Amino acid sequence: MRDTARHDAHAFRALYDATSPKLFGFALRVLHKHELAEEALQDGFVAIWHAAATYQPGLAAPMTWxxxxxxxxxxxxxxxQGDEGTVEIDAAAFDRDVVEALAATANGPAEAHQCSVDAQALARCMDTLERRHRQAIGLAFFHDxxxxxxxxxxxxPLGTVKTWIRRGLDKLKTCLTRGEVA
Incomplete structure (x- = not known):
């Protein structure tokens, strides 16, 4: 990432080769069409090239960023594209995706362990939420x-959704800070 930030084309190519399959998969989950996912991946890598110098390792792992x-x-x-189709959240698949994505972003064994622990904690806390709260939070935060x-x-109604999201986030915060998932 450091070399990419210095606009080293060879480093950027290596970064692309190492990460593009997984990032394409993320784009495909959102778009469900190969050609649109390819467009998003290309746009994403252009943005990564231009913003690599702003990456802060203390805030997120490179793959997460x-x-x-x-x-x-x-x-x-x-x-x-004007895609207004209904987005469904499969809670079990979401939980697996979070754990796998975070676990795969670690640079070393200690970081891999911490990412895995954090992802599992988040997944278990999400599982404690009522389905409607989990779905509202998933749509808002994971589907943006x-x-x-x-x-x-x-x-x-908008008020109902806001209440579900607020209550769900409060429950997640309590669950994560108290370590109820341990």
Whole structure:
């Protein structure tokens, strides 16, 4: 990542080769079409090239940082396409994806262990939420929808969605800070 930040084309190519299959998979989960996922991946790597110097290792692992960029680009593509289809959250698949994605971003054994522990804690805390809270949080934060878009997707009043998200986040915070998942 450091060499990419210095605009080293060879380092960027190596970074692309090492991460593009997984990042393509993230984009495909959002877009469900290969050609759109390829567009999001390309947009994401252009953004990564330009923003590599702003990457802060203390805030996120490189793969997490890049996955966020690609996911946001995929959501931009979806919005441009006018995709208003219902987004369903499969809680079990989501939990596995979080654990696998975070575990795979570690640089060394200690970091891998901590990422894995954090991902498992988040997954278990998400599992303690009521289904409706989990789904609202998933749509808002993992599919990057506004509260209004979540309300539209779930065919619910905006106030109800805001309450579910707030209550769900409060429960997640309590679960994670108390270590109830240990």
């Amino acid at each position: 890049m996955a966020t960029i690609v996911r946001n680009k995929a959501l931009d593509v979806r919005r441009r 929808l506004t509260h209004g878009e979540v309300a539209q997707q779930l065919a619910l």
